[in-house]
Structures are given as structure tokens and as C-alpha cells.
Amino acid sequence: MIYEIVILAAIAAFLGLRLYSVLGKRSEHEEEVIPQRFERKDQAPPPARDVSSEPRPMRQPFKASPALEDGASANETAIRAIVAADPRFDLMQFLDGAKAAYGMILEAFWKGDRETLRELTDSDVYEGFVSAIDARDAAGETMDNRLIRIEDATVHSADLDGRQARISVRFLADIAAVTRDKDGEVVAGSLDDAIEARDVWTFTRNVDSPDPNWVLDETDEG
Numbered sequence: 001m002i003y004e005i006v007i008l009a010a011i012a013a014f015l016g017l018r019l020y021s022v023l024g025k026r027s028e029h030e031e032e033v034i035p036q037r038f039e040r041k042d043q044a045p046p047p048a049r050d051v052s053s054e055p056r057p058m059r060q061p062f063k064a065s066p067a068l069e070d071g072a073s074a075n076e077t078a079i080r081a082i083v084a085a086d087p088r089f090d091l092m093q094f095l096d097g098a099k100a101a102y103g104m105i106l107e108a109f110w111k112g113d114r115e116t117l118r119e120l121t122d123s124d125v126y127e128g129f130v131s132a133i134d135a136r137d138a139a140g141e142t143m144d145n146r147l148i149r150i151e152d153a154t155v156h157s158a159d160l161d162g163r164q165a166r167i168s169v170r171f172l173a174d175i176a177a178v179t180r181d182k183d184g185e186v187v188a189g190s191l192d193d194a195i196e197a198r199d200v201w202t203f204t205r206n207v208d209s210p211d212p213n214w215v216l217d218e219t220d221e222g
Contacts, residue, residue, distance in 0.1 A: 078158035082165045086207040089165075091155070097214070098169045098203060099153050105216060106175075109133065110143040122204070122217040140182030148174040148194045156200050156222065160207070167214075168202040170222045198222040 083089050101120055108116035112133045118126055136143070156170040175197045178189040200222035203214035 075155050075158045078160055079155070079167075081160040082158065082167075082207065085160060085163065085165070088212075089207070094167065094214070095153050095155075095169065098167075098201070099150050099171075101203070101214070101216065102150065102153075102169075102171055102173070102199075102201065103147050106145070106147055110145045112137065120216060122215050125216050125219060128219075141187070142180050142184075144178040144180055144191070145189075146176040146191065148176055157202075163207050164204060165207050166202055166204045166217070168200050168218075171197070171199045171201065173197045173199070 079091060104116065105120050107113070108120070109129050109132070114130060114133070117129050121129065150171060150173045152170075152172040154170050156168040158167045159165070173196070174194040176189075176191045176194045178191050179187050181187050198221060200220045201216055202218035202220075204217045205211075205214040
């Protein structure tokens with residue numbers, strides 16, 4: 001009997017550790033709202049394989065997905081076309097990566113981090129951000145902004161032009177915005193009162209590229 005109790009106790013301890021590794025770590029970081037980007041840069045891209053003879057993986061119907069805006073049947077068709085062109089594409093993983101990119105790009109712009117902006121955006125968007133940073137520097141101003149949370153991120157529009165996929169995401173976020181002058185004095189905004197930001201950002205990627213990351217190629221207010 002004692003031997004059986006010891007075995008059961010050991011099994012319970014093992015299961016407890018497994019549950020903590022899955023749930024405990026999540027609860028420790030449950031307030032973090034920005035997931036990782038589309039895929040880490042230090043991870044090698046998955047090896048190319050011939051998928052022509054493989055059965056096409058089944059996908060969940062997009063009509064029931066909260067990731068698409070209501071009535072967006074054209075978006076559903078476009079997403080299906082992207083999946084057909086790149087079976088590795090997963091809509092929810094893309095949106096997680098888009099939210100991460102949203103936070104990284106905003107942080108880079110606020111801090112004047114040109115290197116990160118160059119990595120995450122195309123040339124036109126990059127030049128627009130850099131022009132704003134240069135004007136801010138010339139005025140001797142700095143931005144002390146904080147992304148509090150991303151309330152929502154949904155597909156606003158999608159398109160597959162040849163092998164180039166473009167997906168626009170509508171973000172609803174809370175941002176605390178403060179602008180300081182050259183002396184560090186606040187000239188606009190407050191960190192105590194978050195403002196609601198509505199943006200539509202368009203990401204693009206060639207579906208044949210071994211690089212899984214998408215780049216920001218257009219920004220708009222939403």
C-alpha cells in the first residue's frame with residue numbers, strides 16, 4: 001500500500017510540474033499583450049519541401065473566425081488564396097505576429113531607432129518614419145510614449161497579387177503619449193491618461209520567400 005501511495009504521489013508531482021510549465025508561465029506573464037513577431041530572426045526558416053504531391057491541409061472555415069471583419073467575404077476569398085499559395089500560412093499566427101510588429105515599430109519610432117524600422121518596414125514607410133524622426137530631432141523634442149495594450153486586431157482587407165500577398169490589419173490600441181522638449185519638460189500629452197489609437201497597417205510578403213516575416217508597406221488611420 002505504501003509503495004502504491006509513493007508511486008501515485010510521484011505521478012501527481014510529475015503532472016503538477018507539467019501543468020505549471022504550461023499554465024504557470026502563462027499566468028506569470030498574463031499582462032503582456034505583445035506576442036513575439038511573425039518568427040524570430042535567429043530561427044532558421046523551415047526547409048523547403050515539395051508539397052505538390054502532399055494532401056492539402058484542411059483549414060477551419062474563415063467565415064466563423066473573429067479575425068475577419070464582419071461581411072468581409074472578399075477577405076475570406078483572399079485569405080484562402082494565400083493559404084493555397086503558401087500552405088504554411090496560418091491566419092491567427094499572422095495576427096499574433098502583426099501585433100508584435102505593431103508594438104516593435106511604434107517603440108522604434110518613438111525612440112528614433114532607425115535600424116529596427118529599416119528591418120520591419122519597406123522603403124517608403126521607412127522614409128516617412130525617418131522624416132518625422134528628423135523633424136522631431138530638429139525641434140529638440142523626444143517622445144515618451146507607452147503602448148498600454150492592443151485591444152483588438154482584425155483583418156481589414158487582404159489580397160494576393162501574383163505571388164505577393166498583402167494583408168491590412170485594423171488595430172485598436174491604448175497608448176499613453178507624452179512629448180518632451182529639449183529640457184525634458186512635457187509639452188504635450190500625459191502618461192496618466194491613455195488615448196485610443198485606431199490604425200490600419202498593411203503588411204506584405206512574397207509567398208515564395210523562405211523568410212517567414214512580413215514587412216509593413218502602408219500605414220493609415222482607421
